[in-house]
Amino acid sequence: MIAAVDLIFAIAACIAWFCSVAFAADRFPPESQTPWDVEKHQLDAKRANEAFSGFACARNGICALAVDEGRQGAFMRIKGERLVYIGKPFEFDCVEKELDAEAAAVDDLYFYVAGSHAAKRKTCCDNSDSRKVYRLSADENGHLKTITHSERLWDAMLNLPELAAYVVPGDCNCKTDRVDIEGMAAANGRLFFALRAPNVEENAYIVGVDAAALFEGRSPRPSLTKIHLGVNKGFRDLAIADGEALALVGPSDDDPAADYSIVELRGLTKGAPVQVKELATLDLNAVNSKKGERLKPEAITPLDIKPGRYRLLVLSDGGEDGAPLVFNIPRAP
Numbered sequence: 001m002i003a004a005v006d007l008i009f010a011i012a013a014c015i016a017w018f019c020s021v022a023f024a025a026d027r028f029p030p031e032s033q034t035p036w037d038v039e040k041h042q043l044d045a046k047r048a049n050e051a052f053s054g055f056a057c058a059r060n061g062i063c064a065l066a067v068d069e070g071r072q073g074a075f076m077r078i079k080g081e082r083l084v085y086i087g088k089p090f091e092f093d094c095v096e097k098e099l100d101a102e103a104a105a106v107d108d109l110y111f112y113v114a115g116s117h118a119a120k121r122k123t124c125c126d127n128s129d130s131r132k133v134y135r136l137s138a139d140e141n142g143h144l145k146t147i148t149h150s151e152r153l154w155d156a157m158l159n160l161p162e163l164a165a166y167v168v169p170g171d172c173n174c175k176t177d178r179v180d181i182e183g184m185a186a187a188n189g190r191l192f193f194a195l196r197a198p199n200v201e202e203n204a205y206i207v208g209v210d211a212a213a214l215f216e217g218r219s220p221r222p223s224l225t226k227i228h229l230g231v232n233k234g235f236r237d238l239a240i241a242d243g244e245a246l247a248l249v250g251p252s253d254d255d256p257a258a259d260y261s262i263v264e265l266r267g268l269t270k271g272a273p274v275q276v277k278e279l280a281t282l283d284l285n286a287v288n289s290k291k292g293e294r295l296k297p298e299a300i301t302p303l304d305i306k307p308g309r310y311r312l313l314v315l316s317d318g319g320e321d322g323a324p325l326v327f328n329i330p331r332a333p
Helices: 004-018 153-158 211-216
Strands: 052-057 063-067 072-078 082-091 101-106 111-115 133-138 144-150 180-187 190-197 203-210 223-228 233-241 244-251 261-266 275-282 296-306 309-317 325-330
Touching: 052 111, 052 180, 052 309, 063 101, 063 111, 072 133, 082 144, 101 190, 101 233, 111 180, 144 211, 153 203, 180 244, 190 211, 190 244, 203 211, 203 233, 233 296, 244 296, 244 309, 275 325
Parallel strands: 052 101, 052 296, 101 180, 180 233
Antiparallel strands: 052 063, 063 072, 072 082, 101 111, 111 133, 133 144, 180 190, 190 203, 190 233, 203 223, 233 244, 244 261, 261 275, 296 309, 309 325
16 A cells, blocks of 8 residues: 555646746845855865855754865854854765765755766766765764765656656767756655756756655655746755745756746645745846856755745855855745
8 A cells, every 4th residue: 555645745746747937026136245254164176165056054053065066065154144164074975076066955863965966067978976965964063973875866766757868877968958956955754856957848847755765775755846947947956944945946057147036835845736936036136246257046045034034045156155145035925
């Protein structure tokens, strides 16, 4: 007999194609046009300090940082309007060259960091190092306590018929669409992986799996949610706020002029039909980036949740040390 939770996620996967969102939300600038300061830290990869790609904070204030350069991660804390490193950078095991870490998440027990599971972006050649998900724990001082990894998400995605055609290794041919994980969130015992690509007929995808089973050899019970985002739109990050999923949505390609939006995916974490609502478009036009480049948001983290708004920290590529900015985003009624 199929367990009730399996049936719920199976139903959600079947009806998810009804989910859609019309992008017409108001534009919201950050609280300050000047990014927060970030403590300097010597990560081994040359461009690691410019490649913040995932950020997730636990209730005790410890945050896991993912960078898409090299094979290191780190723990941080938020102190006022500043990000500071705690402990020492740590190595992701079983990575030969580069994990291409693109997402971080946290639940009541662990931090998680996921590789993109994608081919190399510039060459489209294979990157088997990226097909790993890590489960971490840290002590109260930000030192790594435990680390383990799983390579089973790739097979879980292959077992989703609608997605399987895009779960293919790189072949140095950039004409083939492939999966590209950019966001991740943890809720109700499951991990949700938000895909930047593929965008199929204006739809983007979120893959869900049982968090413990992914690392313990049991069936991860994969589910697939398809959401209509529009042409060349994909997920860039995923976070949990007040039990619901918030998505950072941006271009599925490398369009430097594209907008980035915050979208609420109500019901996703509960296996229910997803109600999609775009809350805001991030206005980055006047931001004072130290590098002088246009920012490309990569990670969102809730700082404060009020009845009428979310206060979100946004980290970006294209700015030094993630160019942390804070946005006040109105909540859906």
